[in-house]
Amino acid sequence: MTTLSEVASHAGVTPATVSNVLRNRGRVSQETRERVMAAISALGYRPNLNARALAEGRGPTLALMVSSIANPFYPEFALAVEQAARDHGSFMLLCNTNDDPATAYAYLNQLSGSLSEGVLVMNCNLDFGTLRQSRAPVVLCMWEKPEEPPGLPCVAVNFRLAGQLAAEHLLRLGHRQIGVIIGNGKGGVHTTRMQGFIDTVRAAGVDLPESHCRNGLDTVQGGYEAARALLLDQPGLSAIFATNDLPAIGVMHAATDLKLSVPDDLSVIGITDIQMAQETRPALSTVAVPTQEAAEMAVDLLRKLIKQPAPADVADEMRVTSEPVLKPRASTAPPRPPKGYAD
Amino acid sequence: MTTLSEVASHAGVTPATVSNVLRNRGRVSQETRERVMAAISALGYRPNLNARALAEGRGPTLALMVSSIANPFYPEFALAVEQAARDHGSFMLLCNTNDDPATAYAYLNQLSGSLSEGVLVMNCNLDFGTLRQSRAPVVLCMWEKPEEPPGLPCVAVNFRLAGQLAAEHLLRLGHRQIGVIIGNGKGGVHTTRMQGFIDTVRAAGVDLPESHCRNGLDTVQGGYEAARALLLDQPGLSAIFATNDLPAIGVMHAATDLKLSVPDDLSVIGITDIQMAQETRPALSTVAVPTQEAAEMAVDLLRKLIKQPAPADVADEMRVTSEPVLKPRASTAPPRPPKGYAD
Incomplete structure (x- = not known):
């Protein structure tokens, strides 16, 4: 040979x-x-990568477990992880769990310490106890609550602030009749951003009753259906915040189909700033989270844990990304003046 | 242990x-x-997967090499491949080449026969000689010319017919002033569908001069820029065909920004039927290619080649998917009657 x-x-x-x-x-x-x-x-x-991995007692890949590759955020994150991994000479093995904890568990067991030197985990519905038992290091990506460390190595993004920035934007524009679409991210991952939004609105003295909030699947269609129901029930709303860009795009479509003009009749804002957010018409206002930075930090932290393995009970380093940033685009504007008043 | x-x-x-x-x-x-x-x-x-793979002289994964995970078609195809692979007890290792042949070559060399039992290749700019030298079986996915077998194991989709179906749809609606946006798929992969479209239009006796055709990147932005230039140059067009859904969505945005209503002022049609095609407003008319079926056929063919290895010079089985299907949606309609005529 x-x-x-x-x-x-x-x-x-x-x-x-x-x-x-x-x-x-x-x-x-x-x-x-x-x-x-x-x-x-x-x-x-x-x-012969297998031979080398076997000799060294490790695998030559980093695994990235995502809940749904069909959600366009994950390919964007995977692309960033893949580039960061390649920069360090590793391959990225992408595992799609389809939101199924049993599949996630099977991946974790089969890969960790065998095919993969380490595992990056994104919203895979695995309990932390299971993750701590992984033979190879695990880093939780995109933890949403930096103020509550999960006790596992993780990269955190201040999603509460993301919700707050979206609220401040709508309030500054003059909106007082505001609706909320809460994306169902399985495991309540959108609660933090929703709470950041709602607390900010209420702290400004603006009423935001339960009847202005709807749950929906974290998809375009989920946002569409929730917003359609909400707008038919609450025709006076002048703005809707959705906890993610995909449902926010669904909100825009629901408005269009109800003959409401965005942003003249209804302002719409999301969170994340996926590529599609720039590519809708009107372009979607959103709060950008630092996807690229989070991916690089996650790969960096994982590589550190691979090189310097720590006992599971002390491996709990949390790294926090830079702050989310408001991206005002064409889908938000001041509300129409009330009828009967001149401009 | x-x-x-x-x-x-x-x-x-x-x-x-x-x-x-x-x-x-x-x-x-x-x-x-x-x-x-x-x-x-x-x-x-x-x-210990590595130990087993080493003992058996094969890897426990199927690799899927794609040129750009950022293009939403690839995650959709990857999801279908991953499901088909899992149905047969294999993991899918997703490799992103970023349109770089050297990266594709490095993946192929490092993975084939080592980490991966077989490799599925999607538009990776690798010459067929290189692919034939792969130690593990390679299957070319989504070959666009079933009438010209590549001499490699492949799954073919009749993309010429896809172009033809798009043309027949616009012609049946009455369009005679038709533009074409040709997506730059690096390696001329869109030529076949373009030719199917153009030949069909011309065979119907409708003039389709070079000045009605523009090249653009195979992205929303690429379609936007090409269509904007085309529409400013050729304001009389009543319909535009783009060789892929992403640039077709860009065409719709260009029309909107030029104050043209889709479909009243301009009909737009694409090819592929990615998820986004249903989720635009208006929803995009397109010609659907059988993505799921192609993924399943590719995994099936690859597994056959893994089980019954054939010398490279006779391993050239081509499987052809079912035919593409027209999906007429809201982005296409009959052209406006010429000015000066009553309805």
Whole structure:
């Protein structure tokens, strides 16, 4: 079997350079890369990752477990994780649990410490006890409550602040008749942002009764159905906040289908700033969470835990991303003046 | 180290049942599954996938290489592949090449026959010679020209017909001033569908000059920019066909920003039927390609090749999916009558 050294010798470079080419890291000129590729091809060299992983007692991948790859936030996050992993010479193994804890559990058991050196977990409905029993390090991504550390390694985003920023934006525009669509993120993950929003509105002395709030699935269709019901029940609303961009886009569609103009008749705001938020018409106002930064921090923390394994009961480092940022776009505007008044 | 047999004995089931539970395949009652999980947890059993893969000379995953996970078609396809793989007890390792052939090559070399038993390839700009040299079987997914087999195992979709169906729809509605946005799919992958469209329009005796055609990136923004330029240059167009749904959504946004109503002033149609196509307002007319079926056929063909390896020069089985299907929605309608004529 051809070895890495033979490839290096054939290409006239060091084994480290061959390794850099294979792992796509370090500085290698295009010319050198091509020479190495030619040597690899000529000698039929193939690195045996399993053998190395077995010898080192670890796997050559980082696993990312997500609840639903169909939700466009997850591919965006996965892309950022994949880039961060590749920057450090690792592959990303993407595992989709379809919101099923048993599937998540099977992935965790089969991968951790075997195929994967570490596992990044996104909203997979696994209890923390199970995560702590993982043989390989686990980092919880996008923990929503930095003020309540989960006692597990995690990257936290201040989602309460995200809700607050959305509320302050609508209040500043002059909205007083405000509705809320709470995305059902299985496990109550949207509670924090909702509470940040509602507390801010009420603290401003604006009434926000239960009858202005609806639950919906965390999808475009879920937001559509919840908003349609809400708007038919509460026709006086001038603005709706949805706890995520997908249901917020659904709110815009529901308004359109009810012949309400966004933002003239109804302002709409979401949270996250997925790519689609910029690509709707009108473009969706939202509060951006630092997806890229969170992914990089999660990979960095995971790599630290892989290198310096800590006992499960002390591995509880929480890193907090920079703060969410308001992105006002065309879907929010001041409310129409009340009928009977001149402009 | 705990063995599978010890888990089976502890749970009072056969080792095969434990294996089925771990791999999420076969028929296992919920009660049995829970008993096995409890035994696994009590004994601290963890299957060593690397050891097994090494012993068997194969990896326990199927790899899916995509050019851009950021394009929402790929997560939809990945989800379908992942489900098909899981149905057969395999994990899916998702590799994102970011349209870079060197990254694709590095993945192929590092994974094939090592971490992965087989590789599904989607538009990764790898030449067929490289793919044929892969140690593990490779299946090309979504080959666009069933009439021209690539000489590699593949699943083909009749994209020429997809273009034809889009053209027939616009012609039947009465459109004669038709524009075309050709998505730049790197490697000319959209040529086939474009040609199917253009040939059909011209065969109907309708003029479709070069000046009605524009190239754009295969994104919402790419379609937006190409359509904006085209509509400013050719204000008489009553319909635009884009070779993919994302640029078609961009066409709709360009029309909106130019104060053109879709479909009253401009009909728009795409190809693929991604989830977003139903979720735009107006909903996008498109030609649906059988994504789920293609994913299942690709996994099935790959598994056949893994079980019955064939020499690279005879492994060229092509499977063709069922035909694309027109999905007329709200973004297409008859053209406005010419000015000066009564309805």
